[in-house]
Amino acid sequence: MxxxxxxxxxxxxxxxxxxxxxxxxxxxxxxxxxxxxxxxxxxxxxxxxxxxxxxxxxxxxxxxxxxxxxxxxxxxxxxCKLIPGTPAEVQRVTDLTVRGAAGQLGARLYVPAGAGRGLLVFFHGGGWVVGDLDTHDALCRAIAVDAGLRVLSVDYRLAPEAPAPTGAEDAIAAFTWAVDHAEDLGVDPALVAVGGDSAGGNLAAVVAQQTVRRDLPQPALQVLLYPSLDLVARRPSRDLFSDGFILTEEDIIWYRDHYTPDSTLRPDPIVSPLRAEDLTGLPPTYLSTAGFDPLRDEGLEYAEALTAAGNPLTHAHHPSLPHGHANLRTVPGKVQEAHAHLADHLRAALH
Known part of the structure; x- marks a missing residue:
């Protein structure tokens, strides 16, 4: 250049x-x-x-x-202001509160025209430290409209003010609240899914595991978009894409240290779901990985582990895309193809 x-x-x-x-x-x-x-x-x-x-x-x-x-x-x-594009036209957007692990959390419900009875409880990315309802507003609108379902975006508590496992416990509580209040939200309790991107994907994976282990209502589907899954081990993709592809090695360490200042917690599946000893009985999974993502290899490893444990899996691998591509929806070509694939899967799975 x-x-x-x-x-x-x-x-x-x-x-x-x-x-x-x-x-x-x-x-x-x-x-x-x-x-x-x-x-x-x-x-x-x-x-x-x-x-x-x-x-x-x-x-x-x-x-x-x-x-x-x-x-x-x-x-x-x-x-996040650079390229949201024109926000998708959603019939109704409502700010509300949901149950967290220790009190109420902010949340935002997106209801598109002609919505079915499905709901995606969504946790935003941002390394458990940054991100909020507004940074992921455009993405949640697009998912709601293109998949034809309601999306409930949850503003879980962030580190370092609320270190692990606070975010995970908030996510579990918020998901179970959504199932408990499904009729109030206009959805079928059997069609409530959980999902998120990056750190939010980590929280969604934890919810899917912990609802099984704690005998709580379980998601109809878990949607993991290039999730962070292991806060302990370092895999080759961390070196291959350590700088210049949105999420850097410096970012990963900084986020990890803020979310888990107590390093003894990092091997626990409550923060590193890839390290769970038993992955049987989990809901169907939509797992998205990206070729230029430092977290790529742990996503690929989790895909193999889920399949080995007998769980239904749809693995959408995007070799030409980086970490964070779901938030780049207005970029033409492969980014939009990835979004369309996700929306089509959600529409088929939750209608």
């Missing part, structure tokens, strides 16, 4: 400008390819060029060191 092109991009993009990147994706594909730079190939996979363009621009934005949680949360909120 030439310095002149860098300057053009830097002058037209600011982290605070909502939807600032959307006009770029209206340029001809050949122009976007040139702006993205030479193809990136690692471990036999080629990064999607439209995602590469986004990463190129993200790398031009001012960097903020993760010195504290408040700074990290502010930067994450700004980044």
């Amino acid at each position: 030439s310095p002149r092109l860098d300057a053009v991009l830097r002058d037209t993009i600011t982290a605070a400008q909502a939807n600032a990147l959307v006009p770029l994706y209206k340029l001809p594909a050949a122009v976007r390819r040139r702006l993205a730079g030479a193809p990136i190939q690692i471990d036999g996979n080629t990064l999607d060029p439209d995602v590469q363009l986004l990463l190129r621009i993200e790398n031009l934005l001012p960097r903020t060191t993760k010195t504290d949680a408040a700074t990290a949360r502010a930067r994450f909120r700004n980044l």
Whole structure:
């Protein structure tokens, strides 16, 4: 990439400008390819060029060191403004409270036109430290509309103020609340699923395991989007994609240390669901992994473990995409194909 092109991009993009990147994706594909730079190939996979363009621009934005949680949360909120696109038209959006492990939690219910009787209880990503209902609003709207089901997004408590296993216990309590109040939410209690992206995928996997172990109402489906599954072991994908692909090695360590300051808790399945000794009896799983994700290998390992334990599994592997791609829905091509695959599966499984 030439310095002149860098300057053009830097002058037209600011982290605070909502939807600032959307006009770029209206340029001809050949122009976007040139702006993205030479193809990136690692471990036999080629990064999607439209995602590469986004990463190129993200790398031009001012960097903020993760010195504290408040700074990290502010930067994450700004980044989430870059490319949400036009929010999907949802018939009704309601802010409400749900039961947490120690009191009420904020939540947001999305009801699309023509919604069926299914519900996805969703936990946002962000390393258990950043993220909130607003950072994942566009994603939840898109899932609700495209899958034709209600989505309940839960604002579980964040670390470091609330370290592990607080987030996990909040997630378990919120999911069981949703089943208990299914009729009030307009859904069938037998069609309540649990899901999340990244750290939220970790919480969803914990909910699926712990509801079985604690003899609680169980999800109809668990939806794990490039989840964090093991806070102990380090796998080759952590080295292959340690920097430059949205989630960095520095991020992983920083989030882990904030969520589990007590390192003795990290091998416990309440925070590392991949380390559970018994995976039998879990609900059907939709597991999404990405080729350019430092968490790729633990996702692949969990897919194998779920299958070996006899659990129904749909594994959607996206070799050209990075961690976090579900939040990049307006990026054309492979990102939108991944979203469509997820929505189609949810529609089929929960209708």
